Amino acid sequence: MSFDYDLFVIGGGSGGVRAARIAASEYGARVGLAEESRMGGTCVIRGCVPKKLMIFASQAEGIVEETRGYGWTTADAGAFDWTMFRNKLDAELTRLEGAYTGGLVAADVEIHKQRARLVDAHTVELADGQRLSAKHILIAVGGRPQRPGIEGEELGLISDDLFLMEKLPGRVLVIGGGFIACEFATILQGLGAETVLSYRGNAVLRGFDEEMRRHATEQLRVVGVELKLGTVPAKLEKDGERTRVIWSDGAQESYDAVMFATGRTPNTEGLGLTELGVKLGARGEVVVDEWSQTSVPSIFAVGDVTDRVNLTPVAIREGHSFADTIFGAKPRKVDHGLVASAVYVRPHEVATIGLTEEEAAAKGPHEVYVASFRPMRSLFAGSDARVIMKLLVDAGTKKVTGCHIFGPEAGEMIQLVAIPMGMGATKADFDAAIAVHPTLAEEIVTMRRPTRHIGGAHPDKTVGSA
Incomplete structure (x- = not known):
């Protein structure tokens, strides 16, 4: 044919x-x-x-x-x-x-x-x-x-509309807790809009490592985003040029714009x-x-x-x-099991690859290595912001099964971590790399002793860092 x-x-x-x-x-x-x-x-x-x-x-x-x-x-x-x-x-x-x-x-x-x-x-x-x-x-x-299926939802914007707005809203409500919602809340607040983020859970970024979720949630507060956690809008109504939100508890507030970031x-x-x-x-x-x-x-x-x-x-x-x-007669599959990603919130991004700490614990004994510190650049300028780096290591094979970074340019760092992890690198392989000093990324190769053990019995219960 x-x-x-x-x-x-x-x-x-x-x-x-x-x-x-x-x-x-x-x-x-x-x-x-x-x-x-x-x-x-x-x-x-x-x-x-x-x-x-x-x-x-x-x-x-x-x-x-x-x-x-x-x-x-x-x-x-x-x-x-x-x-x-x-x-x-x-x-x-x-x-x-x-x-x-x-x-x-x-x-x-x-x-x-x-x-x-x-x-x-x-x-x-x-x-x-x-x-x-x-x-x-x-x-x-x-x-x-996708919109959340509530009455009056047609009055709300979707993520596509952010790039088409004639002017920035004075006060805006972002509904959702995923990476799109967090990034857009970060953007709008940074550009001068008074931003409120509403999410039904108690911390944003569901599905990410719980420790990273806590830091990302707190950072949104620090940069000025007002968080309304554990609550969701039940209805939207016109209020002149504004949009009135009726919350699930009956409370009401009006905004210059309401944006849905409730998934795709x-x-x-x-x-x-x-x-x-x-x-x-x-x-x-x-x-x-x-x-x-x-x-x-x-x-x-x-x-x-x-x-x-x-x-x-x-x-x-x-x-x-x-x-x-x-x-091309070159059969090739895609491995979806180990994919790095980043959430571009500010000033610290969230980047991740592999298992979360919760997933690792469910799979069996793991060592957790954590570095928490105030980076030199922002510390000198007077900031209290902390960087968090975490490695998850299988207690038996010693392979690095997860890496999570909360810090400036975390997305850039996780891209490079993806290479050795994709090759099946062990913690010893990470340790063998000589650090580039002074950098944030050097912490990934200088964590020598586990901070804690998870997922079952471990022969060595020493806690600390070197």
Whole structure:
């Protein structure tokens, strides 16, 4: 049977673009790609990239305060010009979108700037009614923000809206306790908005190491975010130009803006997947096997739409591995078991890889190494902020099974820790590395004796550090 394409990709985010480009440029496949919005997907247009640039912008006040501790007679950071920043941000995102598009064009991928849906196992239909056939179809449509299902929820903003606001709100409520909520609360407070964060739990970042959660929660308070823990909104109402929040206990407050950061859901609605017999999970995610193949053999899926590990670098690796496997005759799977990640709160980030202390204890005897200290740079400037570094080590094999860092540039450090951990490094391997002094990261290789033991009986109960 003759097809219009060897591969048709639905979705122009990081995973879909990587798969399309590799299949076409390295393996000579005829590739088509449909994207109804801007090329680059969530990460480039409404996620990682603009969010990180906003984090940089939100740090100005803290930087000025630190410079005073070093003898600079700086008055203050001045007023933040949201319009100027947003215009510059738009220009940068347009540049990146052009780079993504240019890479596809250079690889001879045919781009269709419209929505696509599946008609059968080898056919997609574009929004203009055109039907195209492909030997293989890749679903890479990502996820979308979800609202909490309360009355009046349409009055609230979602994370996408942060990048489109005409002006910053004076007082804003962020609802949620995950990394998106924490990062956006950090951003808004740093840019000058009076920020309140509401979360049903007693500490933010559910699923992270409990010690890291406590420090991240306290840091939000320290930077000025008002926390309303253990409570959730029950209803939103219009209050003139503002939004009134009725809380679950009956209390009421009004805000200039309310933003939901209550999770994301796979973006599978309207793709025609269930009609074709493509199996979906409880949250609407596309169910795939270890090769990213769905229940329909010619259809594959990568990225957040599969709800495996919802991170951009994972989607990129999945897309690349798919292309290598299907078009390069180089079968390659993605190991989702050991993936580093970071939460870009300020001034200290939270970064993690491997087991949390709670998970390690459940698996069996582990040694816990912890370093807690005031870093030289901020200490000299008069800050009481502490850095926390933690290694979890299997008591039997001595392999490092988890690493957690709360500190400046923690994301940069955890990237490098991911390399030895991926190679199965032991604590002795970490100890053998000579420290770079004076750095924060040297603490990772200078913790000599366990702080505590968890998960069962241990022959050595010595507690301390060297």
